[in-house]
Amino acid sequence: MRVFPLACLAALAFLTGAMPGAQAKTLRFSGHDFVVRPAGVGGPGPNNWSARNAWVDEQGRLHLKLARRGGEWYAAEVYTRQRFGFGRYEFRIETNVDRLDRNVVLGLFHYPTSDVGPDATHEIDIEFARWGRRSGPVGNYTVWPADAALDYTTRRFRMPANAVRTTHVYHWSADKVVFTSWRGHGTDPGRTIARWRFVPRDAPARIAQQPMPLHINLWAYRGNPPSDGRDVEVIITSFSFTPE
Numbered sequence: 001m002r003v004f005p006l007a008c009l010a011a012l013a014f015l016t017g018a019m020p021g022a023q024a025k026t027l028r029f030s031g032h033d034f035v036v037r038p039a040g041v042g043g044p045g046p047n048n049w050s051a052r053n054a055w056v057d058e059q060g061r062l063h064l065k066l067a068r069r070g071g072e073w074y075a076a077e078v079y080t081r082q083r084f085g086f087g088r089y090e091f092r093i094e095t096n097v098d099r100l101d102r103n104v105v106l107g108l109f110h111y112p113t114s115d116v117g118p119d120a121t122h123e124i125d126i127e128f129a130r131w132g133r134r135s136g137p138v139g140n141y142t143v144w145p146a147d148a149a150l151d152y153t154t155r156r157f158r159m160p161a162n163a164v165r166t167t168h169v170y171h172w173s174a175d176k177v178v179f180t181s182w183r184g185h186g187t188d189p190g191r192t193i194a195r196w197r198f199v200p201r202d203a204p205a206r207i208a209q210q211p212m213p214l215h216i217n218l219w220a221y222r223g224n225p226p227s228d229g230r231d232v233e234v235i236i237t238s239f240s241f242t243p244e
Contacts, residue, residue: 157194
């Protein structure tokens with residue numbers, strides 16, 4: 001189980017659109033427009049956020065950075081204005097996430113807008129974090145319920161120590177969410193790292209049923225900087241969505 005009750009909780013005003021999105025920096029990544037979270041302080045963490053810490057390189061890869069500037073640490077987040085529903089979500093990472101510092105979190109997730117539901121509901125996550133622990137699995141698959149009265153369900157998994165290129169997928173359906181991670185960037189998951197099928201009997205209460213924006217973020221757990229004091233940079237090679 002997690003040690004932080006809402007790992008991907010973001011500042012509510014930001015995620016519900018209270019900030020003027022028209023003024024925000026945007027990036028074109030893998031054929032989709034992503035809004036870059038602007039400067040400010042807020043959850044998760046809380047963290048300082050900076051639009052300077054997210055960019056797309058000449059190869060079309062998304063970079064997110066957790067960096068220290070002027071004695072302060074700044075995190076990064078991007079999200080889609082477009083809402084995505086049932087279907088297959090694939091993320092190709094070109095960073096050895098097993099080496100992430102214990103205070104660093106990389107999140108790939110759906111998060112509800114205010115009209116879909118409150119915090120601690122509807123979220124679907126793949127996260128790489130040890131939640132401040134010195135050891136233990138870095139991988140986390142999590143599904144937050146549509147019914148706020150219920151608790152989240154999560155599974156932790158280990159990542160290979162020497163895997164730089166990995167692929168991570170969740171297939172979200174009305175009655176289940178299936179997660180899979182494997183080595184490499186090929187289409188054949190023959191080198192499976194982890195797999196989890198979440199198929200609850202009360203699916204409408206346990207699994208989100210409405211489309212939501214997609215988020216990718218890199219941040220400091222509980223606002224604590226990396227224990228080694230070093231900047232962290234993560235590369236997401238590509239993202240793809242296939243509707244169900």
